[in-house]
Amino acid sequence: KLVVNPEKIKSLKDVKGKKIATPQLGNTQDVAFLNWISEQGWKVDAESGKGDVSVVRTDNKITPDAYKSGSIDGAWVPEPTASKLVSEGAKVLLDEADLWPDKKFVITNVIVRQDFLKEHPEAVEAVLRASVRTNRWIEDNPEKAKAAANAQLKTDTGKALPSDVLDPAWQSIQVTDDPLAATLDTEADHAVEAGLLEKPDLTGIYDLTPLNKVLKAEGEPEVDDAGLGVE
Template sequence: MTAVRARLSRPARRLFSAALAVPLLALAACGYGSDSEDDGADDAPSSSESAEGPSLSADEVTIGYFANITHAPAVIGLQEGDGLIRQELGGTEIGTQIFNAGPSAIEALNAGEVDVTFIGPNPAINGWAQSGGESLRIVAGAASGGASLVVNPETVSSIDDLAGARIATPQLGNTQDVALLNYLSEEGYEVDPESGEGDVSVLRIANSEIPAAFDGGDIDGAWVPEPTAANLVSRGAETLLDEGELWENGQYVVTHVIAAQGFLEEHPDVVEAIVRGLVRTNAWIGENPEEAKTSFNAALAELPGGSELPADVLDPAFDHVEFLNDPLASTLQVGAENAVNAGLLEETDLSGIYDLSILNGVLAEEGQPEVDDAGLGVED
C-alpha cells in the first residue's frame, strides 16, 4: 500500500491544529531543559548569526528545532563555532527558532518564518494534508526510537493489568497517543479515541505535568518519549513496553527534517548544506557517544531558559534514541495507518511527501547506501 489518507474525521476535526503533532518532547515538559511549560505557545524567538565563508544562494536561512534529545542532531549541529551544520552553511546567515510543539512549527513554516525544521512524523502528515501536499517535503531523517510505556510496578505489572489503569499521553492525537490507542486496540481493549474513556483510561496530560501526576498517584503509567520516560523511571517507574519492540528492527521515525517546498525549489544548495551537516553530525554522534551527550547538555544549557539534564535522566534517554539519516519512510506510512485505525484520521494520499534526492546525493558522496522513500517520493 503506497498511499494512506490523513484528513481528520469529523469528531476529531477541531483537534487537528494541535492534536496531530509530534509530542512536545521539549525537555521543559519533563522539568528539565527549556523552562517553558506551554505546549508551543511560547516558542523562543529567532536568533541569527553568520558563519564564516561565502554565502550560498540564500543570504540567510531560518531553521527550527526542539530543545530535546530526539532533536540532538540540530542542538549539536547548530552550536555556535563548531556545529557541523553551521559550518556547512558557510557565510549564509543562520536564524534559529526553538519550538515546543509541532503545530507551531508547521504554522511557522507555512508563514515563511522558518525555511527548514526538524519535526516529528504526525505534524508532517498534518502539514501535508492541510495544504493538499503543497507546503513541505521530508528531506532527511534525524532520529529513531525513544518512546516507551512506563508504569508504576505496584499497580501494573503486565499487559493484563492495563484493564482499568490510567495511562497518560502528552497530547490527544499526538504520536504517542496514536501509538497507545492502536496498541490497546490490538490487545483487545476498547477506548473511545476522543474522550479516552474505556477499558483503559487514556489521559492527555501536558508533559510538564506527567511527572507530578505520577508522583501523586493520579496515573498508573504513561506512553511517552524521551526524556520523559527516563524521568519517570528515575522516579520509580518501570518500562512495560519499549515501542521499538513493535517495529521491524526496532526502528521507527521520531524526528525527521522538512523543508518548505518553495525554499527547496529556490535554494537546493542551502538545503543540501543542511543535510550534509546533518549527515556529518549524525556520524560524529555515532562515533563519539559520550562526547555527544556532553556536547548536547552543554548546548542545551546555552539555549534560552535552558539547563542541563541530570545524568540519571540524560544517559538512559540519550542511549534510547538512535540518530540516523534514513527517515524510515515505511514507518511514517504505518504510523498514519495507525492513526486511521485509531479513529483520529481519515485517509489521504501521502505520495510525494518525500524528496530524498539531496540526501541520497550526499550519502553517495560519503560512500553510504541510498535510503528508500517507500514509494512516497516526489515524481521526477
Template sequence: MNARRVLATLALMALTAGTAACGGDTASGEGGSGGGTAATEVRLGFFPNITHATALVGVEKGLYQKDLGVPVKTSTFNAGPAAIEALFSGAIDATYIGPNPAINAWQKSKGKAIKIIAGAASGGVSLVVKPEIKTVEDLKGKKIATPQLGNTQDVALRYWLRSKGFKTDTKGGGDVHIVPQENAQTLQTFATGDIDGAWVPEPFASRLVLESGGKVLQDERDLWPNKQFVITHLIVRQDWAKAHPDLVKKLLQAHVEANKLINDDPEGAAQTANAAIQKLTQKPLKPEVLKSAFKNITFTNDPIASSLTASAQHAEEVGLLEPVDLNGIYDLKPLNEVLAAGGQQAVSDK
C-alpha cells in the same frame, strides 16, 4: 463530537495559535515572512529535546554555519503545531519535527507546503507504569497519559491497546483511560499517583523510571521491524527548497556530519546536546537521565519511511486521522547525493 472532528478542531486551533502549547515557545532567532531573506540566510527550527540531538549537536558545534556559509538563525519550539505554523508562515525554512505534525502539515496543505528530506532519530519511546502493574491485562481501568490527543505517542498507545483487545475513546473513557497532558505535567501526576503510567518519549520515559520508580512495560522499539521507527525527521518548506536547492544540500551536509559525530562519539555527543539544552532552557538533564535517554535513541539519516506510512494507517484505524495519501511527501534525492559523496549507503522513501 466524534474523534475525527475533535482532532480536526485541535489541529486548527494549534495551527492558528501564536505560541507553542507545551510550556510556551521560545525563539532564539527572528523570523520574518519568507521571501527575500532566504537567499542570504537559513532559518532552522528544532526542539530543545534529546530526540532532536542532531540539531543540538549541529548548532553547538557550528556545523550548519560552517557548511551553509550564510548566517543561520535558529528558533526553538516546544510543540509540533507551533513549528508547523512557523513553517507555513514563512518564518522558518526548515525544522526538525516528529512524524504526526509532518503528516498533518502534508494533509492540511494538500501536499503543497512541506517535504521530508532526511531522518534524524529513531526509537526513544516507552510505556512506563507503576511497579504493581505486572502485565498488559493489569492496565484495565488504569489511567495512562500521552503528550497530546492525536499526537504520535497517543496514536501509538491507542493502536497498541486496540491490538490487545482494549477499547478507548477520546474523552478518557473505555477499558483504559487515556489522559492527554503535557509531558512536564505527566512527571508530576505520575509521582503523585494521579496516573498509573504514560506512553512518552525520552527523556521523560527515563525520568519516570529514575525519578519516580516507574518501570518499562512496553518499549515501542519492540513493536517495529528491526526495532526502528521515526521519532524525528527534517522537513523543509517546498517553495524555499525549490528556490534554493544549493542551501538544501548544504543543510543536509551539516545534518549528516552531526549524525556521524553522534554515532562516532555517543558519550561526547550526549554531553554536547545537554550543554545546548542548558543554554536554551537553563534545565540540563541529570547525568543518569541523559545516559539512559541517549542509549534508547538511534540517530540515523534514514527517515524509516515505512514507519511513517504505518503510523498514518494506525491513526486512521483508531479514528484520529482522515485517510491521507503520503505519496510524494519525501524528497530524498539531495540526501542520497550527500550520502553517496561520503561513501554512505542511500536511504529509501519506501
C-alpha cells in the same frame, strides 16, 4: 516507552482500567498507544481518551509530577520523560521499539517547504550535509555528543539532566539518516484505525533526491522512500 507504577501495574493486562498519559492527542506516542490498546481488544474513544483504558493527554513537562502525585498510573512517552519517570520509581513495561521491524520507526524527520527547496536547493543540501556529518560525529563520539546535548538543554531550559536520567535516555535514542518512510505509512494507518484520520494519500510526501545526493557524496548508502516519493 510504556512506563508504569509497578505497585499498580505488574503486567500488560493490568493496564486495562488504569490512567495512562500520552504527550498530546494524535501525536506519535498517542497514536502508538491507541493502536496497542486496540490490539489488546480493548476499546477507547480516541478523542476523549475514555474507555477500557483512560488515556490522559499530558504535557511531558508535567507528566513526572502527575506520576508522583498519583493522578496517572503510567505513561507512553518518549525520552527523556520515560527515563525521568524511571528515576522516580516507575518501571518500563513495554519498549515501543520491540513492536517494529528492526526496532526502528520514525519519530522526527527533517522537512522543508517545497517552494524553498525549489528556490534554494544549495541551502537545503547544506543543512542535510550538516545533519549527516553530525550524525556520524554522534555515532563516533557518543559521550561527547551526550555531554553537548545536555549542555544545550541547560542553556535552553536552565537545567541539565542528571546522569540517572540522561544516561538511560541516551541509550534509547537512535540517530539515523534514513527517514524510515515505510514506518510513517504504517503510523498513518494506525491513526486511521484509531479514528483520528481519514485515509491520507502520502504519495509525494518525500523528496529524498537532495538527501541521497548528500549521502552519495559522503560515501554513505542511499535511503528509500518506500514508494512515497515525488514522481
